[in-house]
Amino acid sequence: MTIxxxxxxxxxxxxxxxxxxxxxxxxxxxxxxxxxKGQTCCGLPAWEAGHTDAAMDAARQTLRVxxxxxxxxxxxxxxxxxxxxxxxxxxxDQPEADGARSLAERSVGWCDYLVQEIGVESLRLRFEGNIAxxxxxxxxxxxxxxxxxxxxxxxxxxxxxxxQCCGFGNNLAWRHPELSKAIAGPVVGAMxxxxxxxxxxxxVGCLLHLEPLLQVAGAPPILHxxxxxxxxxxxxx
Amino acid sequence: MLADNHTRLALQRLSxxxxxxxxxxxxxxxxxxxxxxxxxxxxQRVLDQLPMYLERLENATEANGVQVQWADSAQNAxxxxxxxxxxxxxKEALRNHAPLLDEIALDKAAEANGIDLTRLHPGDRILExxxxxxxxxxxxxxxxxIEDISEAAREQWSMPTTVDPDILASAIRVRLRRxxxxxxxxxxxxxxxxxxxGSMVCLDNDGHNPxxxxxxxxxxxxxxxxxxxxxxxxxxxxxxxxxxxxxxxxLPAYVTQLCSPSPQKIDGPRQIHLILVDNxxxxxxxxxxxxxxxxxxxxxxHNVCPVYQQIGSQGYDDSPYxxxxxxxxxxxxxxxxxAEHQPFLSTNCLACGPACPVDIDLPALLQQHRQELASKIxxxxxxxxxxxxxxxxxxxxxxxxxxxxxxxxRVIMPRRK
Numbered sequence: 001m002t003i004x005x006x007x008x009x010x011x012x013x014x015x016x017x018x019x020x021x022x023x024x025x026x027x028x029x030x031x032x033x034x035x036x037k038g039q040t041c042c043g044l045p046a047w048e049a050g051h052t053d054a055a056m057d058a059a060r061q062t063l064r065v066x067x068x069x070x071x072x073x074x075x076x077x078x079x080x081x082x083x084x085x086x087x088x089x090x091x092x093d094q095p096e097a098d099g100a101r102s103l104a105e106r107s108v109g110w111c112d113y114l115v116q117e118i119g120v121e122s123l124r125l126r127f128e129g130n131i132a133x134x135x136x137x138x139x140x141x142x143x144x145x146x147x148x149x150x151x152x153x154x155x156x157x158x159x160x161x162x163x164q165c166c167g168f169g170n171n172l173a174w175r176h177p178e179l180s181k182a183i184a185g186p187v188v189g190a191m192x193x194x195x196x197x198x199x200x201x202x203x204v205g206c207l208l209h210l211e212p213l214l215q216v217a218g219a220p221p222i223l224h225x226x227x228x229x230x231x232x233x234x235x236x237x
Numbered sequence: 238m239l240a241d242n243h244t245r246l247a248l249q250r251l252s253x254x255x256x257x258x259x260x261x262x263x264x265x266x267x268x269x270x271x272x273x274x275x276x277x278x279x280x281q282r283v284l285d286q287l288p289m290y291l292e293r294l295e296n297a298t299e300a301n302g303v304q305v306q307w308a309d310s311a312q313n314a315x316x317x318x319x320x321x322x323x324x325x326x327x328k329e330a331l332r333n334h335a336p337l338l339d340e341i342a343l344d345k346a347a348e349a350n351g352i353d354l355t356r357l358h359p360g361d362r363i364l365e366x367x368x369x370x371x372x373x374x375x376x377x378x379x380x381x382x383i384e385d386i387s388e389a390a391r392e393q394w395s396m397p398t399t400v401d402p403d404i405l406a407s408a409i410r411v412r413l414r415r416x417x418x419x420x421x422x423x424x425x426x427x428x429x430x431x432x433x434x435g436s437m438v439c440l441d442n443d444g445h446n447p448x449x450x451x452x453x454x455x456x457x458x459x460x461x462x463x464x465x466x467x468x469x470x471x472x473x474x475x476x477x478x479x480x481x482x483x484x485x486x487x488l489p490a491y492v493t494q495l496c497s498p499s500p501q502k503i504d505g506p507r508q509i510h511l512i513l514v515d516n517x518x519x520x521x522x523x524x525x526x527x528x529x530x531x532x533x534x535x536x537x538x539h540n541v542c543p544v545y546q547q548i549g550s551q552g553y554d555d556s557p558y559x560x561x562x563x564x565x566x567x568x569x570x571x572x573x574x575x576a577e578h579q580p581f582l583s584t585n586c587l588a589c590g591p592a593c594p595v596d597i598d599l600p601a602l603l604q605q606h607r608q609e610l611a612s613k614i615x616x617x618x619x620x621x622x623x624x625x626x627x628x629x630x631x632x633x634x635x636x637x638x639x640x641x642x643x644x645x646x647r648v649i650m651p652r653r654k
Contacts, residue, residue: 009636009637009640012637012640013637013640013641013644014640014641014644037633038631038633039633040629040630040631040632040633040636040637041626041630041636046623046626048585048604048607049581049607049611049619049623050604050606050607050608050609050610050611050612051611051612051615051623052608052611052612053612053627054623054626054627057627057630058630061630061631137584137585137586137587137588138585138587164543165543165584165586165588167543167584168584169583169584169585169586170585171581171583171585172544172581172582172583172584175581176238176582178238178239179238179239179544179547179548180584182239182245182547183543183544183546183547183584186249
């Protein structure tokens with residue numbers, strides 16, 4: 001059965017390489033993956049701002065887009081939380097309630113899916129250098145992610161940078177841009193002082209918020225896990 | 238909106254240190270999650286039957302010889318305090334460090350009525366000395382540099398300049414003790430009062446509460462109604478939880494319990510007044526935010542909040558409460574206008590929920606505010622953005638193009654080069 005990729009709105013508009021990398025990896029690993037057409041937004045920004053009606057519109061659009069697919073893999077923990085927790089709660093008394101529950105059950109983190117379906121042993125990953133992982137606040141479980149990272153040949157894992165939020169927070173970034181940027185300060189500082197050659201994260205929001213700040217600070221580059229894996233997966237599979 | 242650079246650094250450092258020692262203190266607890274939910278229940282059970290527990294408390298305290306009065310508002314609480322002071326013919330009083338006393342703006346009321354009110358908490362005294370504002374509920378002067386304190390002490394007390402915190406602390410304590418010995422009246426905001434026994438409790442780490450209670454002839458004690466505790470077992474749990482979360486210690490350095498006046502003895506007040514203050518707490522319950530009244534003001538949510546650490550207490554519009562809990566209760570406690578701003582001071586990082594020792598789902602309560610208010614208070618710019626967004630939801634190509642354009646015009650993300 002074809003697996004649907006959820007393409008976060010931030011990624012579609014500003015970082016298409018995230019979805020492209022997932023598709024590319026999927027083809028190389030022999031997975032039947034597809035990014036369904038018609039995707040716009042899961043509704044999280046409207047939900048967080050309190051605009052329930054608008055968030056419900058987005059939830060319904062999300063249900064329509066993913067109707068008929070088995071699993072839905074999401075590369076972004078915040079979108080995943082929206083689909084798993086908030087959409088069923090938003091639509092619980094609507095005609096779409098069953099569909100929303102089904103969406104929640106079918107939605108899974110892309111990395112979790114990869115580790116479960118393919119298994120880390122059969123993934124040949126190689127990277128020369130020191131990698132640091134930045135854990136987004138919305139990331140629920142990072143077991144499979146850490147398993148994956150520890151399976152990369154020649155790479156060393158830096159100690160965790162910081163547990164602190166990067167400050168993006170969807171709404172905060174446009175309501176109070178200065179505040180949002182200031183919150184990133186300590187995170188960027190920790191990344192600059194780390195000896196990592198590369199920082200990996202999973203949430204597209206954190207990635208887009210941090211990247212320009214890291215560049216200005218002369219800190220290591222940051223990549224989405226999917227982009228990193230697509231570059232790192234060795235050819236001889 | 239942002240606090241100054243020094244304050245931001247100081248609050249980050251403080252938050253980090255206290256969170257770490259608090260995590261250590263909680264790590265010593267067996268079955269932490271079960272204890273947290275038990276502590277949360279200790280608070281919730283009184284909120285569920287608040288009138289009953291308050292009646293029990295009133296009966297128990299009156300039976301112990303305490304004079305009890307009720308104040309529905311801040312103005313009435315202050316009026317009762319001033320009337321008591323006038324009936325005692327007192328012109329001087331000392332107060333402790335308590336958020337409730339700041340909430341009702343006791344200092345202003347005292348000044349307006351010619352009462353000389355001194356704050357006995359060293360942190361509060363430092364704020365007065367340096368003429369600065371509170372930055373953290375438990376550590377009020379955390380943002381001040383030792384050099385700033387020394388400079389103020391040099392100007393006002395002709396003290397030699399020093400960077401030794403012990404010397405400055407003793408200088409402050411010596412002055413406060415002089416006031417303490419000369420004073421006869423204490424006004425204290427309580428942490429808890431036990432319905433079963435009528436015992437009234439203050440917690441602190443520097444000993445200003447026991448000093449006040451030991452030396453005062455008259456004690457005026459204030460309790461915000463939700464801080465009533467069912468029985469001694471619950472009190473024990475709450476005191477421990479407070480110490481772990483506020484100070485990162487297994488127990489507070491000082492637990493002051495006061496039950497009854499002691500007319501014959503040398504120590505302790507001859508007269509005790511208890512004022513039970515509602516000041517819109519019933520509205521918090523009625524509006525469906527009752528869970529927030531579990532709060533014991535330990536500051537744990539402040540210590541994990543990335544927004545608070547950048548704006549400090551002052552970023553919450555001079556409200557008496559700050560941090561995530563402040564953003565939930567201030568709009569109902571003070572004025573609805575605050576809801577337009579404070580519940581949006583959040584990155585949705587969800588850190589405050591698990592940090593709370595009394596199990597308040599702070600992220601959910603902030604979200605509840607935003608959902609109730611967004612449609613009412615959104616600016617016309619926000620409204621049109623949402624309308625456009627809804628229109629674009631079913632038009633993917635246009636959606637992506639519009640998003641990119643908004644990104645280039647820096648409407649949706651703070652892009653900078």
